[in-house]
Amino acid sequence: xxDFVDPQFRAEFDAYLLGIKRTGExxxxxxxxxxxxxxxxxxxxxxLRTEGMAAPIVRRMAHDVTDRVRAxxxxxxxxxxxxxxxxxxxxxxxxxxxxxxxxxK
Numbered sequence: 807x808x809d810f811v812d813p814q815f816r817a818e819f820d821a822y823l824l825g826i827k828r829t830g831e832x833x834x835x836x837x838x839x840x841x842x843x844x845x846x847x848x849x850x851x852x853x854l855r856t857e858g859m860a861a862p863i864v865r866r867m868a869h870d871v872t873d874r875v876r877a878x879x880x881x882x883x884x885x886x887x888x889x890x891x892x893x894x895x896x897x898x899x900x901x902x903x904x905x906x907x908x909x910x911k
Contacts, residue, residue: 807866812837812845826864830854835875836868847872 808819815837826832833851840846850868 807864810838812839826852826854835871846870847875
């Protein structure tokens with residue numbers, strides 16, 4: 807499984823193994839690299855199997871959520887851009903406050 811992990815995160819793999827050994831399961835997101843070198847994001851739920859096994863094994867269940875994660879990131883960026891634009895327009899439409907009342911002119 808270590809071979810699937812994005813090289814920038816491989817140093818964390820040993821901590822993952824210790825955690826699954828301690829709790830019996832692990833779930834989250836994994837930055838994976840395919841055989842062709844493409845980076846993908848997997849949502850996983852792995853469990854440690856020990857009963858009836860000669861040696862412990864990890865049962866891995868994962869699905870690719872790359873497209874969903876990218877769409878969510880794009881949506882957050884769009885929302886941020888829209889909020890920024892709305893605030894700028896609101897500021898432009900707000901009358902200047904120079905301390906004088908409009909009626910006093």
